[in-house]
Amino acid sequence: MDLSLFLDSLGPIALGAITGTIPLALVSFAFGLVLAVVVALARMSPSRWLRWPARAFISVIRGTPLLVQLFVIFYGLPNLGWTLDAWPSAVIAFTLNVGGYGAETIRAAILSVPRGQWEAAFMIGLGRRQTLTRVILPQAARVSVPPLSNTFISLVKDTSLASMIMVTELFREAQKIAAFTQEFLALYIEAALVYWLICLVLSAAQSRIETRLERHVA
Protein backbone atom coordinates (compact mmCIF):
# COMPACT_ATOMS: atom_id res chain seq x y z
CA MET A 1 0.00 0.00 0.00
CA ASP A 2 1.14 3.46 -0.89
CA LEU A 3 1.98 5.29 2.33
CA SER A 4 1.69 8.78 0.83
CA LEU A 5 -1.83 7.99 -0.43
CA PHE A 6 -2.69 6.83 3.07
CA LEU A 7 -1.33 10.00 4.65
CA ASP A 8 -2.79 12.35 2.02
CA SER A 9 -6.26 10.87 2.44
CA LEU A 10 -6.09 10.84 6.23
CA GLY A 11 -6.75 14.59 6.37
CA PRO A 12 -10.09 14.56 4.51
CA ILE A 13 -11.18 11.35 6.24
CA ALA A 14 -10.38 12.73 9.70
CA LEU A 15 -12.14 15.95 8.80
CA GLY A 16 -15.17 13.89 7.75
CA ALA A 17 -15.08 12.18 11.13
CA ILE A 18 -14.77 15.44 13.03
CA THR A 19 -17.40 17.40 11.12
CA GLY A 20 -19.68 14.51 10.18
CA THR A 21 -19.48 11.20 11.97
CA ILE A 22 -18.76 12.40 15.51
CA PRO A 23 -21.26 15.30 15.77
CA LEU A 24 -23.90 13.21 13.99
CA ALA A 25 -23.45 10.41 16.51
CA LEU A 26 -23.29 12.73 19.53
CA VAL A 27 -26.35 14.79 18.63
CA SER A 28 -28.43 11.75 17.66
CA PHE A 29 -27.42 9.89 20.81
CA ALA A 30 -28.29 12.82 23.08
CA PHE A 31 -31.74 13.28 21.52
CA GLY A 32 -32.15 9.52 21.28
CA LEU A 33 -31.51 9.02 25.00
CA VAL A 34 -34.18 11.54 25.95
CA LEU A 35 -36.58 9.83 23.56
CA ALA A 36 -35.59 6.43 24.97
CA VAL A 37 -36.43 7.47 28.55
CA VAL A 38 -39.79 8.88 27.43
CA VAL A 39 -40.64 5.75 25.43
CA ALA A 40 -39.50 3.44 28.25
CA LEU A 41 -41.74 5.26 30.75
CA ALA A 42 -44.66 5.19 28.30
CA ARG A 43 -44.05 1.48 27.71
CA MET A 44 -44.29 0.91 31.50
CA SER A 45 -47.26 3.20 32.02
CA PRO A 46 -50.47 1.82 33.53
CA SER A 47 -52.37 3.55 30.70
CA ARG A 48 -52.70 1.50 27.55
CA TRP A 49 -52.98 4.70 25.50
CA LEU A 50 -49.33 5.31 26.33
CA ARG A 51 -48.22 1.69 26.42
CA TRP A 52 -49.48 0.72 23.00
CA PRO A 53 -47.92 3.53 20.94
CA ALA A 54 -44.64 2.90 22.76
CA ARG A 55 -44.72 -0.81 21.93
CA ALA A 56 -45.61 -0.09 18.33
CA PHE A 57 -42.79 2.43 18.01
CA ILE A 58 -40.21 0.02 19.46
CA SER A 59 -41.48 -2.77 17.21
CA VAL A 60 -41.25 -0.68 14.03
CA ILE A 61 -37.82 0.73 14.83
CA ARG A 62 -36.35 -2.65 15.70
CA GLY A 63 -38.16 -4.48 12.94
CA THR A 64 -37.12 -2.35 9.95
CA PRO A 65 -33.65 -1.67 8.53
CA LEU A 66 -32.04 1.59 9.52
CA LEU A 67 -31.13 2.23 5.87
CA VAL A 68 -34.79 1.93 4.89
CA GLN A 69 -35.81 4.30 7.69
CA LEU A 70 -33.22 6.77 6.45
CA PHE A 71 -34.53 6.52 2.87
CA VAL A 72 -38.15 6.91 3.97
CA ILE A 73 -37.27 10.14 5.75
CA PHE A 74 -34.93 11.64 3.15
CA TYR A 75 -36.32 10.35 -0.17
CA GLY A 76 -39.84 9.38 0.91
CA LEU A 77 -41.20 12.30 2.88
CA PRO A 78 -40.75 14.80 0.00
CA ASN A 79 -43.67 12.96 -1.67
CA LEU A 80 -45.81 14.32 1.17
CA GLY A 81 -44.29 17.76 0.66
CA TRP A 82 -41.90 17.51 3.60
CA THR A 83 -38.44 18.02 2.23
CA LEU A 84 -35.62 17.80 4.74
CA ASP A 85 -31.93 18.39 4.23
CA ALA A 86 -29.61 15.43 4.50
CA TRP A 87 -28.22 16.33 7.94
CA PRO A 88 -31.56 16.75 9.74
CA SER A 89 -32.86 13.62 8.00
CA ALA A 90 -29.91 11.65 9.32
CA VAL A 91 -30.27 13.09 12.83
CA ILE A 92 -33.97 12.21 12.89
CA ALA A 93 -33.42 8.66 11.66
CA PHE A 94 -30.59 7.97 14.11
CA THR A 95 -32.46 9.61 17.01
CA LEU A 96 -35.49 7.41 16.38
CA ASN A 97 -33.22 4.39 16.16
CA VAL A 98 -31.47 5.09 19.48
CA GLY A 99 -34.87 5.89 20.99
CA GLY A 100 -36.27 2.50 19.99
CA TYR A 101 -33.34 0.36 21.10
CA GLY A 102 -32.49 2.51 24.13
CA ALA A 103 -36.08 2.36 25.41
CA GLU A 104 -35.85 -1.38 25.99
CA THR A 105 -32.46 -0.99 27.68
CA ILE A 106 -33.76 1.70 29.99
CA ARG A 107 -36.93 -0.21 30.74
CA ALA A 108 -34.87 -3.23 31.78
CA ALA A 109 -32.61 -1.01 33.89
CA ILE A 110 -35.57 0.57 35.68
CA LEU A 111 -37.03 -2.89 36.34
CA SER A 112 -33.68 -3.98 37.82
CA VAL A 113 -33.96 -1.45 40.66
CA PRO A 114 -35.32 -3.36 43.67
CA ARG A 115 -38.94 -2.83 44.68
CA GLY A 116 -37.80 -1.76 48.13
CA GLN A 117 -36.33 1.41 46.62
CA TRP A 118 -39.77 2.43 45.30
CA GLU A 119 -41.28 1.62 48.69
CA ALA A 120 -38.67 3.61 50.59
CA ALA A 121 -39.22 6.57 48.23
CA PHE A 122 -42.98 6.36 48.82
CA MET A 123 -42.39 6.07 52.58
CA ILE A 124 -40.47 9.34 52.73
CA GLY A 125 -43.20 10.98 50.64
CA LEU A 126 -41.64 11.37 47.19
CA GLY A 127 -44.12 11.59 44.32
CA ARG A 128 -43.79 9.48 41.18
CA ARG A 129 -41.74 12.03 39.29
CA GLN A 130 -39.35 12.68 42.18
CA THR A 131 -39.04 8.96 42.83
CA LEU A 132 -37.95 8.47 39.23
CA THR A 133 -35.53 11.36 38.99
CA ARG A 134 -34.04 11.19 42.48
CA VAL A 135 -34.08 7.49 43.33
CA ILE A 136 -34.77 5.16 40.42
CA LEU A 137 -33.09 6.67 37.35
CA PRO A 138 -29.73 7.35 39.09
CA GLN A 139 -29.60 3.66 39.99
CA ALA A 140 -30.89 2.55 36.59
CA ALA A 141 -28.18 4.67 34.93
CA ARG A 142 -25.47 2.49 36.43
CA VAL A 143 -27.05 -0.68 35.09
CA SER A 144 -27.65 0.76 31.65
CA VAL A 145 -24.14 2.05 30.93
CA PRO A 146 -22.79 -1.17 29.33
CA PRO A 147 -25.77 -1.78 27.01
CA LEU A 148 -26.09 1.92 26.15
CA SER A 149 -22.39 2.00 25.32
CA ASN A 150 -23.07 -0.80 22.87
CA THR A 151 -25.86 1.26 21.34
CA PHE A 152 -23.57 4.28 21.04
CA ILE A 153 -20.75 2.30 19.45
CA SER A 154 -23.18 0.76 16.97
CA LEU A 155 -24.50 4.23 16.23
CA VAL A 156 -21.03 5.57 15.43
CA LYS A 157 -20.61 2.84 12.84
CA ASP A 158 -24.18 3.16 11.55
CA THR A 159 -23.61 6.83 10.75
CA SER A 160 -21.71 5.51 7.70
CA LEU A 161 -25.18 4.83 6.26
CA ALA A 162 -25.66 8.59 6.10
CA SER A 163 -23.23 8.54 3.17
CA MET A 164 -26.12 7.01 1.20
CA ILE A 165 -28.06 10.24 1.51
CA MET A 166 -24.99 12.33 0.73
CA VAL A 167 -24.14 13.50 4.24
CA THR A 168 -20.50 14.49 4.30
CA GLU A 169 -18.92 12.20 6.85
CA LEU A 170 -16.03 9.82 7.30
CA PHE A 171 -17.10 7.08 4.92
CA ARG A 172 -18.34 9.42 2.20
CA GLU A 173 -14.93 11.12 2.16
CA ALA A 174 -13.25 7.73 1.82
CA GLN A 175 -15.61 6.77 -1.01
CA LYS A 176 -14.88 9.97 -2.90
CA ILE A 177 -11.11 9.51 -2.69
CA ALA A 178 -11.42 5.81 -3.56
CA ALA A 179 -13.49 6.57 -6.65
CA PHE A 180 -10.96 9.16 -7.74
CA THR A 181 -7.81 7.07 -7.11
CA GLN A 182 -9.31 3.61 -7.72
CA GLU A 183 -7.52 2.50 -4.49
CA PHE A 184 -10.63 0.93 -2.99
CA LEU A 185 -8.94 -1.57 -0.70
CA ALA A 186 -6.56 0.97 0.82
CA LEU A 187 -9.19 3.65 1.36
CA TYR A 188 -11.86 1.38 2.80
CA ILE A 189 -9.36 -0.23 5.17
CA GLU A 190 -8.25 3.23 6.18
CA ALA A 191 -11.86 4.21 6.87
CA ALA A 192 -12.35 1.05 8.89
CA LEU A 193 -9.26 1.84 10.96
CA VAL A 194 -10.54 5.34 11.77
CA TYR A 195 -13.92 3.90 12.90
CA TRP A 196 -12.06 1.39 15.00
CA LEU A 197 -9.96 4.12 16.59
CA ILE A 198 -13.07 6.11 17.52
CA CYS A 199 -14.64 3.02 19.05
CA LEU A 200 -11.49 2.28 21.06
CA VAL A 201 -11.73 5.72 22.59
CA LEU A 202 -15.41 5.12 23.37
CA SER A 203 -14.68 1.78 25.03
CA ALA A 204 -12.11 3.45 27.26
CA ALA A 205 -14.63 6.14 28.16
CA GLN A 206 -17.18 3.45 28.99
CA SER A 207 -14.79 1.78 31.46
CA ARG A 208 -14.16 5.09 33.19
CA ILE A 209 -17.87 5.87 33.52
CA GLU A 210 -18.55 2.38 34.86
CA THR A 211 -15.83 2.69 37.49
CA ARG A 212 -17.22 6.03 38.54
CA LEU A 213 -20.77 4.75 38.88
CA GLU A 214 -19.74 1.57 40.71
CA ARG A 215 -18.07 3.58 43.48
CA HIS A 216 -20.73 3.24 46.15
CA VAL A 217 -22.11 -0.16 45.31
CA ALA A 218 -21.19 -3.07 47.52
Add this chain to the structure above:
Amino acid sequence: MSLKTTPAVRLEGVRLSFGPTPVLDGVSLTVAEGEVLVLLGASGSGKTTLLRVLAGLEWPSAGRIRIEDVEVDAATTPPRRGRDALRSRTAMVFQQHNLFPHRTVLGNVIEGPVSVQRRSRADAEQEARRLLDRVGLGERADAYPAELSGGQQQRVGIVRALALHPRVLLFDEPTSSLDPELVGEVLTVMSELAAEGWTMIVVTHELGFARAVADSIAFLDGGTIVEHAPSADFFAAPRTDRARRFLARLDGGFHP
Protein backbone atom coordinates in the same frame (compact mmCIF):
# COMPACT_ATOMS: atom_id res chain seq x y z
CA MET B 1 -46.15 3.33 83.95
CA SER B 2 -48.06 6.31 82.65
CA LEU B 3 -51.69 5.97 81.76
CA LYS B 4 -51.84 5.44 78.00
CA THR B 5 -55.38 6.06 76.89
CA THR B 6 -55.55 8.40 73.87
CA PRO B 7 -55.87 6.17 70.82
CA ALA B 8 -53.24 7.00 68.22
CA VAL B 9 -54.29 4.27 65.81
CA ARG B 10 -57.65 2.59 65.35
CA LEU B 11 -58.48 -0.10 62.81
CA GLU B 12 -61.96 -1.47 62.22
CA GLY B 13 -62.69 -4.53 60.10
CA VAL B 14 -59.66 -4.19 57.83
CA ARG B 15 -59.66 -6.75 55.04
CA LEU B 16 -57.26 -7.38 52.20
CA SER B 17 -56.93 -10.23 49.72
CA PHE B 18 -54.25 -11.07 47.21
CA GLY B 19 -56.23 -13.10 44.72
CA PRO B 20 -58.78 -15.43 46.33
CA THR B 21 -56.92 -15.83 49.65
CA PRO B 22 -57.68 -13.28 52.36
CA VAL B 23 -54.45 -12.00 53.89
CA LEU B 24 -56.21 -9.74 56.37
CA ASP B 25 -59.60 -11.08 57.35
CA GLY B 26 -61.25 -8.39 59.41
CA VAL B 27 -58.62 -6.83 61.68
CA SER B 28 -59.78 -4.44 64.44
CA LEU B 29 -57.28 -2.91 66.78
CA THR B 30 -56.49 0.21 68.78
CA VAL B 31 -53.07 1.47 69.73
CA ALA B 32 -52.75 4.15 72.38
CA GLU B 33 -50.47 7.13 72.02
CA GLY B 34 -47.01 6.17 73.27
CA GLU B 35 -47.85 2.50 73.19
CA VAL B 36 -45.44 -0.09 71.86
CA LEU B 37 -47.39 -2.86 70.14
CA VAL B 38 -45.62 -5.97 68.92
CA LEU B 39 -47.30 -8.05 66.23
CA LEU B 40 -46.51 -11.74 66.55
CA GLY B 41 -47.53 -14.61 64.34
CA ALA B 42 -46.21 -17.28 62.00
CA SER B 43 -45.13 -16.27 58.52
CA GLY B 44 -48.20 -15.75 56.36
CA SER B 45 -50.34 -14.73 59.35
CA GLY B 46 -50.74 -11.22 57.91
CA LYS B 47 -48.64 -9.21 60.35
CA THR B 48 -46.35 -7.64 57.75
CA THR B 49 -49.31 -6.92 55.47
CA LEU B 50 -51.06 -5.18 58.35
CA LEU B 51 -48.00 -3.00 58.85
CA ARG B 52 -47.83 -2.24 55.13
CA VAL B 53 -51.48 -1.18 55.13
CA LEU B 54 -50.73 1.29 57.94
CA ALA B 55 -47.75 2.59 55.95
CA GLY B 56 -49.94 3.18 52.89
CA LEU B 57 -48.01 0.60 50.87
CA GLU B 58 -51.10 -1.58 50.47
CA TRP B 59 -54.71 -0.48 50.22
CA PRO B 60 -57.30 -2.63 52.02
CA SER B 61 -60.44 -3.89 50.30
CA ALA B 62 -62.59 -3.04 53.30
CA GLY B 63 -62.37 -1.40 56.70
CA ARG B 64 -61.63 1.92 58.36
CA ILE B 65 -58.31 3.19 59.65
CA ARG B 66 -57.66 6.25 61.76
CA ILE B 67 -54.18 7.48 62.64
CA GLU B 68 -54.36 10.53 64.91
CA ASP B 69 -56.15 13.19 62.85
CA VAL B 70 -56.31 11.22 59.62
CA GLU B 71 -59.13 8.82 58.80
CA VAL B 72 -59.61 6.64 55.74
CA ASP B 73 -62.32 4.23 54.71
CA ALA B 74 -61.63 1.59 52.07
CA ALA B 75 -65.19 1.96 50.83
CA THR B 76 -65.19 5.72 50.25
CA THR B 77 -61.64 7.13 50.24
CA PRO B 78 -59.90 7.12 46.85
CA PRO B 79 -56.98 4.66 47.25
CA ARG B 80 -54.31 7.11 46.20
CA ARG B 81 -55.44 9.79 48.60
CA GLY B 82 -55.95 7.26 51.38
CA ARG B 83 -52.53 5.70 50.99
CA ASP B 84 -50.95 9.13 50.95
CA ALA B 85 -52.81 10.16 54.09
CA LEU B 86 -51.66 7.07 56.00
CA ARG B 87 -48.13 7.48 54.70
CA SER B 88 -48.01 11.08 55.93
CA ARG B 89 -48.60 10.01 59.55
CA THR B 90 -46.32 6.97 59.64
CA ALA B 91 -42.74 6.06 58.85
CA MET B 92 -41.46 2.58 58.21
CA VAL B 93 -38.21 0.84 59.03
CA PHE B 94 -37.85 -1.96 56.48
CA GLN B 95 -36.48 -5.43 56.93
CA GLN B 96 -33.89 -4.84 54.19
CA HIS B 97 -33.33 -1.22 55.27
CA ASN B 98 -33.92 -0.03 51.66
CA LEU B 99 -31.48 2.84 52.01
CA PHE B 100 -30.68 4.69 48.78
CA PRO B 101 -27.28 3.29 47.76
CA HIS B 102 -26.32 6.35 45.68
CA ARG B 103 -26.79 8.77 48.58
CA THR B 104 -24.66 9.29 51.66
CA VAL B 105 -26.05 8.55 55.10
CA LEU B 106 -26.83 12.24 55.49
CA GLY B 107 -28.36 12.37 52.00
CA ASN B 108 -30.63 9.47 52.86
CA VAL B 109 -31.83 11.11 56.05
CA ILE B 110 -32.52 14.60 54.67
CA GLU B 111 -34.15 13.51 51.39
CA GLY B 112 -37.69 13.44 52.83
CA PRO B 113 -37.40 16.59 54.96
CA VAL B 114 -35.85 18.62 52.11
CA SER B 115 -37.51 17.25 48.94
CA VAL B 116 -40.95 16.58 50.38
CA GLN B 117 -41.41 18.63 53.53
CA ARG B 118 -39.59 21.61 51.99
CA ARG B 119 -37.50 22.29 55.05
CA SER B 120 -34.27 24.19 54.58
CA ARG B 121 -31.25 22.02 53.88
CA ALA B 122 -29.26 23.55 56.75
CA ASP B 123 -32.07 22.92 59.19
CA ALA B 124 -32.62 19.35 57.98
CA GLU B 125 -28.90 18.57 58.08
CA GLN B 126 -28.58 19.90 61.59
CA GLU B 127 -31.39 17.70 62.81
CA ALA B 128 -30.10 14.70 60.85
CA ARG B 129 -26.66 15.03 62.44
CA ARG B 130 -28.20 15.30 65.89
CA LEU B 131 -30.29 12.16 65.30
CA LEU B 132 -27.31 10.27 63.85
CA ASP B 133 -25.27 11.26 66.91
CA ARG B 134 -27.96 9.82 69.12
CA VAL B 135 -27.79 6.39 67.48
CA GLY B 136 -23.99 6.50 67.57
CA LEU B 137 -23.46 7.25 63.87
CA GLY B 138 -22.47 10.91 64.01
CA GLU B 139 -19.09 10.04 62.49
CA ARG B 140 -20.58 8.20 59.52
CA ALA B 141 -22.79 10.96 58.12
CA ASP B 142 -20.75 11.19 54.91
CA ALA B 143 -20.36 7.44 54.36
CA TYR B 144 -22.35 5.55 51.75
CA PRO B 145 -24.69 2.75 52.87
CA ALA B 146 -22.49 0.06 51.31
CA GLU B 147 -19.65 1.13 53.61
CA LEU B 148 -21.68 0.40 56.75
CA SER B 149 -22.38 -2.80 58.66
CA GLY B 150 -25.89 -4.24 58.61
CA GLY B 151 -26.60 -2.92 62.09
CA GLN B 152 -25.37 0.55 61.17
CA GLN B 153 -27.49 0.52 57.99
CA GLN B 154 -30.56 -0.37 59.99
CA ARG B 155 -29.85 2.42 62.50
CA VAL B 156 -29.65 4.85 59.58
CA GLY B 157 -32.99 3.42 58.43
CA ILE B 158 -34.42 4.29 61.84
CA VAL B 159 -33.00 7.82 61.71
CA ARG B 160 -34.42 8.29 58.20
CA ALA B 161 -37.84 7.39 59.61
CA LEU B 162 -37.46 9.66 62.67
CA ALA B 163 -36.44 12.65 60.52
CA LEU B 164 -39.87 12.58 58.89
CA HIS B 165 -41.51 13.42 62.24
CA PRO B 166 -44.13 10.67 61.94
CA ARG B 167 -46.84 10.12 64.52
CA VAL B 168 -46.36 6.36 64.46
CA LEU B 169 -43.19 4.36 63.82
CA LEU B 170 -43.58 1.06 61.99
CA PHE B 171 -40.90 -1.64 62.13
CA ASP B 172 -41.04 -4.58 59.72
CA GLU B 173 -38.78 -7.30 61.13
CA PRO B 174 -35.96 -4.79 61.51
CA THR B 175 -33.44 -7.33 62.79
CA SER B 176 -34.26 -10.50 60.88
CA SER B 177 -31.79 -9.90 58.06
CA LEU B 178 -28.96 -9.04 60.46
CA ASP B 179 -26.13 -11.22 61.70
CA PRO B 180 -26.88 -12.25 65.30
CA GLU B 181 -24.13 -10.10 66.80
CA LEU B 182 -25.62 -6.97 65.20
CA VAL B 183 -29.18 -7.45 66.44
CA GLY B 184 -28.54 -5.93 69.85
CA GLU B 185 -27.47 -2.48 68.67
CA VAL B 186 -30.68 -2.06 66.68
CA LEU B 187 -32.93 -3.32 69.49
CA THR B 188 -31.19 -0.96 71.91
CA VAL B 189 -32.07 2.04 69.75
CA MET B 190 -35.64 0.81 69.49
CA SER B 191 -35.91 0.43 73.29
CA GLU B 192 -34.68 3.99 73.71
CA LEU B 193 -37.33 5.26 71.30
CA ALA B 194 -39.97 3.34 73.22
CA ALA B 195 -38.79 4.92 76.47
CA GLU B 196 -39.03 8.36 74.87
CA GLY B 197 -42.71 7.78 74.29
CA TRP B 198 -42.87 7.05 70.55
CA THR B 199 -45.93 5.16 69.37
CA MET B 200 -44.47 2.04 67.77
CA ILE B 201 -45.89 -0.96 65.96
CA VAL B 202 -43.27 -3.66 65.57
CA VAL B 203 -43.27 -6.90 63.64
CA THR B 204 -40.50 -9.05 65.08
CA HIS B 205 -39.53 -12.53 66.15
CA GLU B 206 -37.34 -11.20 68.97
CA LEU B 207 -39.37 -12.42 71.94
CA GLY B 208 -36.87 -10.97 74.41
CA PHE B 209 -37.48 -7.51 72.96
CA ALA B 210 -41.24 -8.07 72.96
CA ARG B 211 -41.19 -9.13 76.61
CA ALA B 212 -39.02 -6.27 77.76
CA VAL B 213 -40.24 -3.36 75.64
CA ALA B 214 -43.74 -4.03 74.32
CA ASP B 215 -46.78 -2.72 76.19
CA SER B 216 -49.04 -5.10 74.37
CA ILE B 217 -48.95 -8.01 71.98
CA ALA B 218 -51.28 -8.78 69.12
CA PHE B 219 -51.02 -12.37 67.97
CA LEU B 220 -52.19 -12.94 64.41
CA ASP B 221 -53.16 -16.14 62.71
CA GLY B 222 -54.88 -16.58 59.36
CA GLY B 223 -55.29 -12.84 58.85
CA THR B 224 -57.06 -12.09 62.13
CA ILE B 225 -55.98 -11.08 65.60
CA VAL B 226 -56.65 -14.13 67.73
CA GLU B 227 -55.20 -12.67 70.89
CA HIS B 228 -54.51 -9.08 71.97
CA ALA B 229 -53.24 -8.61 75.50
CA PRO B 230 -50.85 -6.64 77.66
CA SER B 231 -47.39 -8.02 77.08
CA ALA B 232 -46.92 -9.39 80.61
CA ASP B 233 -50.23 -11.27 80.48
CA PHE B 234 -49.58 -12.65 77.02
CA PHE B 235 -46.21 -14.11 77.91
CA ALA B 236 -47.28 -15.33 81.36
CA ALA B 237 -50.38 -17.12 80.15
CA PRO B 238 -51.37 -17.05 76.49
CA ARG B 239 -55.10 -17.73 76.28
CA THR B 240 -55.24 -19.51 72.95
CA ASP B 241 -53.69 -22.81 71.95
CA ARG B 242 -52.31 -21.34 68.76
CA ALA B 243 -50.42 -18.63 70.67
CA ARG B 244 -49.13 -21.21 73.15
CA ARG B 245 -47.83 -23.43 70.37
CA PHE B 246 -46.28 -20.45 68.57
CA LEU B 247 -44.44 -19.34 71.71
CA ALA B 248 -43.27 -22.86 72.48
CA ARG B 249 -41.88 -23.19 68.97
CA LEU B 250 -40.08 -19.83 69.04
CA ASP B 251 -38.83 -20.09 72.60
CA GLY B 252 -37.91 -23.69 72.47
CA GLY B 253 -35.74 -23.44 69.41
CA PHE B 254 -34.59 -26.70 67.87
CA HIS B 255 -36.42 -29.85 69.02
CA PRO B 256 -35.62 -32.87 66.89
